[in-house]
Amino acid sequence: MAAPPEMSEADQIKTFKDFLVQYNKLSELCFNDCIHDFTSRTLRPTEEKCTLNCMEKYLRMNQRVSQRFHEFQMIANENMLALAQKSGNPS
Template identity: 35%
Template sequence: MDTGLTAAESRELDARLQKRQVKEFMNVFGNLVDNCFNACVDDFTSKALSGRESGCISRCVTKSMTTQARLGERFAELNATMTAEMQKR
């Protein structure tokens, strides 16, 4: 596929896209940490997590990652449907 970009422009675009993806990943990861910490950690009398807090964090992370995976799948399904509809026109 010819994008009309020079090799240097293509490299610059790739670098910017990669930088943006890393930034977005860090935002998602940071939100996950914040949400699970706020939902699960409430005892600050010890540096260590209690068994209850540790279990809660594990369930929170698993649930969040499962939700993100399903959202990604659903987005791909909708994108495929929209693409098929556009190609019919």
């Protein structure tokens, strides 16, 4: 996880902490959904498939939410810019 050089150390630490929170949330969610039998040290094929599907679905959902948030932010910024230009230029 390479950080841009202009990020401060505090920003890098915050970014890493945010990553760890997301990773732990994903691990716990998929573990609770997919692992039910503790009688073996190894994952069963169904458990492994479930965890992979869970992870892929979670990451796709997270990417989609981020994309929608970015689209919303762009529209909100365009609206604020248009409003600022409209109020700055009396007609």
